[in-house]
Amino acid sequence: MMTSGKTAYINARLLDPATGLDAKGALLTEGRTIADIGPSLFADGVPDGIRVVDCSGQCLAPGLVDMRVQLREPGEEHKGTLASAGQSAAVGGVTSMVCLPNTEPVIDDMSVLEFVARRARKLGLAKVYAYGAITKGLKGEELAEMGMLAEAGAVAFTDGVAAVANAKTMRRALSYASTFDLLLAQHPEEPNLASGGSMNSGETATRLGLPGIPAVAEVIMVARDIRLAEDAGARLHISHVSTAAALDVIRKGRDRGVQVTCDTAPPYFALNEMEVGDYRTFAKLSPPLRVESDRKAVIEGIKDGTITAIASDHAPQDQDSKRLPFAQAAFGGVGLETLLAVSMSLHHSEGMPLVDVLALLTYRPAQLLGLPGGTLAQGAPADLVLFDPNHGWRIDPDSFVSKSKNSPFDGKPVQGKVLRTVVDGRTVYDAEA
Amino acid sequence: MNTGDAQRFFKHIHLLGIQGLTPPEITEILDCANVYVEQNRKADKKTDLLKGRTVINLFFENSTRTRTSFELAAKRLGADTINMSVSTSSIKKGETLVDTAMTLNAMHPDALVVRHGDSGAVKLLSEKINGSVINAGDGYHEHPTQALLDALTIRRRKGTLGGLTVAICGDIQHSRVARSNIHLLNIMGARVRVVAPRTLVPGPIAKMGVEVFHDMREGLKDCDIVMMLRIQQERMQGNFLPSVREFFHFFGLNEEKLSHAKPDALVMHPGPMNRGVEIDSTLADDMDRSVIREQVELGVAVRMACLELLTKNQDRMVGGAE
Numbered sequence: 001m002m003t004s005g006k007t008a009y010i011n012a013r014l015l016d017p018a019t020g021l022d023a024k025g026a027l028l029t030e031g032r033t034i035a036d037i038g039p040s041l042f043a044d045g046v047p048d049g050i051r052v053v054d055c056s057g058q059c060l061a062p063g064l065v066d067m068r069v070q071l072r073e074p075g076e077e078h079k080g081t082l083a084s085a086g087q088s089a090a091v092g093g094v095t096s097m098v099c100l101p102n103t104e105p106v107i108d109d110m111s112v113l114e115f116v117a118r119r120a121r122k123l124g125l126a127k128v129y130a131y132g133a134i135t136k137g138l139k140g141e142e143l144a145e146m147g148m149l150a151e152a153g154a155v156a157f158t159d160g161v162a163a164v165a166n167a168k169t170m171r172r173a174l175s176y177a178s179t180f181d182l183l184l185a186q187h188p189e190e191p192n193l194a195s196g197g198s199m200n201s202g203e204t205a206t207r208l209g210l211p212g213i214p215a216v217a218e219v220i221m222v223a224r225d226i227r228l229a230e231d232a233g234a235r236l237h238i239s240h241v242s243t244a245a246a247l248d249v250i251r252k253g254r255d256r257g258v259q260v261t262c263d264t265a266p267p268y269f270a271l272n273e274m275e276v277g278d279y280r281t282f283a284k285l286s287p288p289l290r291v292e293s294d295r296k297a298v299i300e301g302i303k304d305g306t307i308t309a310i311a312s313d314h315a316p317q318d319q320d321s322k323r324l325p326f327a328q329a330a331f332g333g334v335g336l337e338t339l340l341a342v343s344m345s346l347h348h349s350e351g352m353p354l355v356d357v358l359a360l361l362t363y364r365p366a367q368l369l370g371l372p373g374g375t376l377a378q379g380a381p382a383d384l385v386l387f388d389p390n391h392g393w394r395i396d397p398d399s400f401v402s403k404s405k406n407s408p409f410d411g412k413p414v415q416g417k418v419l420r421t422v423v424d425g426r427t428v429y430d431a432e433a
Numbered sequence: 434m435n436t437g438d439a440q441r442f443f444k445h446i447h448l449l450g451i452q453g454l455t456p457p458e459i460t461e462i463l464d465c466a467n468v469y470v471e472q473n474r475k476a477d478k479k480t481d482l483l484k485g486r487t488v489i490n491l492f493f494e495n496s497t498r499t500r501t502s503f504e505l506a507a508k509r510l511g512a513d514t515i516n517m518s519v520s521t522s523s524i525k526k527g528e529t530l531v532d533t534a535m536t537l538n539a540m541h542p543d544a545l546v547v548r549h550g551d552s553g554a555v556k557l558l559s560e561k562i563n564g565s566v567i568n569a570g571d572g573y574h575e576h577p578t579q580a581l582l583d584a585l586t587i588r589r590r591k592g593t594l595g596g597l598t599v600a601i602c603g604d605i606q607h608s609r610v611a612r613s614n615i616h617l618l619n620i621m622g623a624r625v626r627v628v629a630p631r632t633l634v635p636g637p638i639a640k641m642g643v644e645v646f647h648d649m650r651e652g653l654k655d656c657d658i659v660m661m662l663r664i665q666q667e668r669m670q671g672n673f674l675p676s677v678r679e680f681f682h683f684f685g686l687n688e689e690k691l692s693h694a695k696p697d698a699l700v701m702h703p704g705p706m707n708r709g710v711e712i713d714s715t716l717a718d719d720m721d722r723s724v725i726r727e728q729v730e731l732g733v734a735v736r737m738a739c740l741e742l743l744t745k746n747q748d749r750m751v752g753g754a755e
Contacts (some may be wrong), residue, residue, distance in 0.1 A: 145679040
């Protein structure tokens with residue numbers, strides 16, 4: 001096993017979002033941890049007995065921390081498995097991922113949480129953390145055992161792809177969670193307003209004759225929950241924000257001192273509702289792709305710090321779930337393998353410094369959820385990604401290692417390629433191998 | 434046991450709550466009750482202090498122990514007692530509470546012991562009654578005789594109430610026992626803490642003079658008294674609490690959590706207990722720590738004292754003395 005030895009990553013462009021470091025240098029891993037890092041490390045050569053990885057000037061950063069992934073295992077292994085997600089993560093430079101509790105059985109019980117953790121450890125790919133359910137069976141009615149789930153390792157709580165609809169239940173959930181200082185993450189959609197809809201309400205839906213999901217469905221839920229969290233003195237996280245209006249109330253909530261954070265996913269800053277085009281079900285996402293002005297607002301939210309993290313929102317669907325009339329097709333797209341490349345557009349097209357883009361993909365979600373990793377600090381886990389930010393390629397789902405291929409970015413040209421992924425000092429992906 | 438002219442402070446006709454009572458009033462009730470504790474341990478427990486008087490127990494909520502305790506108290510003082518429960522009352526036939534009160538008042542009861550599921554209902558009823566009304570529990574509001582018997586239990590064990598630190602743990606939100614105890618302990622100079630998950634403790638409770646904790650080990654630290662409250666089953670089905678096991682894990686009293694309190698801390702519970710839910714079974718039976726059975730014993734004495742003092746005050750009113 002290589003984990004016991006030392007590896008030197010030399011000739012690297014070191015990017016550490018935790019400190020803002022962006023400099024040429026080298027990094028040394030020993031076993032599972034980062035032993036040393038710096039511009040002058042190994043300036044006089046690498047001593048004997050240390051394995052050398054020549055980074056050839058490419059970017060070396062903390063492995064990506066993806067805070068929203070659907071695994072489908074246990075329960076829907078025909079759509080995705082821990083192994084499939086693990087392979088996709090490796091290709092995508094993701095070294096930690098946090099899975100939603102919408103498995104079958106649901107992660108509302110310690111035994112399911114432990115099952116997922118045990119299976120993930122055996123695979124030895126990306127580290128897998130889990131959200132616990134807010135309510136039993138994700139039914140939105142009875143509180144799940146959040147205290148004990150947290151003790152068993154749940155890093156935060158959510159009802160996954162469904163919002164906790166009942167305001168009284170959400171109020172009690174926030175209140176109960178705050179007893180133990182737990183974080184609740186909410187899917188931002190008022191279910192009555194969204195019911196029956198299959199894409200964003202607007203011009204495209206009108207032309208296509210598709211039932212819409214109005215943008216107000218998002219802001220209404222977000223505004224409600226911010227008020228509830230404020231009243232309960234609880235911490236709230238809004239998952240995959242997609243509208244300008246929701247970002248606006250989040251900003252205002254923060255200004256009042258509410259403990260609210262949010263994330264978004266690549267489709268919401270890289271695509272808009274036009275992608276649905278000719279009833280492309282791969283562009284059927286939840287929340288739905290919005291209008292161009294919302295997409296721009298999401299970019300603005302990323303730049304001004306309103307948005308804490310970018311998550312892949314990886315949601316595998318099999319062919320049978322997508323090859324259907326648009327209204328009947330399942331929501332969701334895979335995203336682990338394209339997370340870094342699509343996010344690089346924030347650097348290339350929007351002018352964000354690389355280290356700032358990486359912060360949203362590594363350090364900030366890790367900090368929010370209290371996860372190790374997301375930094376190149378000495379003593380941190382040796383979870384690394386080596387990538388070329390400029391390498392251009394065209395996204396081709398047929399080349400995905402993911403079991404499901406439903407990418408909304410099908411055919412899109414991107415810039416940015418993962419060259420190597422390291423988990424606990426061990427290379428789990430090497431593009432040249 | 435007639436305390437005679439010694440009664441100088443407690444001059445109320447009704448006992449509707451602890452809120453508003455003064456330290457001398459409470460001390461007087463406890464002193465009076467303390468005498469009855471001894472009398473209740475004798476073979477002949479009876480006096481004729483309330484001979485000829487009528488006490489009606491009017492219970493709109495099910496109760497066995499409180500009703501029995503009041504019934505025994507009245508009988509040991511020589512009164513005639515009648516128990517009315519909701520199933521046999523005309524409330525079921527659509528009579529309003531005020532009509533019920535006026536109907537009963539026409540029968541000239543000397544004391545009416547009332548329990549009702551709505552906060553404030555006993556007060557409303559008392560406005561139509563000439564005799565004395567004792568609140569045996571109204572909604573989540575007050576249960577004054579429980580707080581008094583808890584106080585007597587503590588005083589007999591610790592000598593005093595002032596300066597003690599008391600942690601009240603569990604379902605504070607839905608507890609009249611908690612509210613009466615918070616009032617009484619504050620009036621008597623004790624320091625009161627409440628310990629509960631946030632779903633079971635209303636935020637503004639701090640304004641009632643308590644320190645709020647959400648962790649048992651912190652809340653129990655250096656306490657003299659640990660008062661556990663009963664958790665209703667219906668609160669544990671996911672609306673206020675996820676489950677029995679989660680509640681017991683974090684908030685149930687066991688030896689380990691109790692070890693954070695003072696070594697001689699007493700464990701109290703108003704009953705009926707849910708063993709293995711809010712309190713570990715062996716701890717509940719630990720004679721060195723648990724005074725739960727003593728609370729029941731002293732309950733009768735406290736209720737005798739209340740009946741005695743209240744009816745005496747009626748006599749003074751009639752006589753126009755006060």
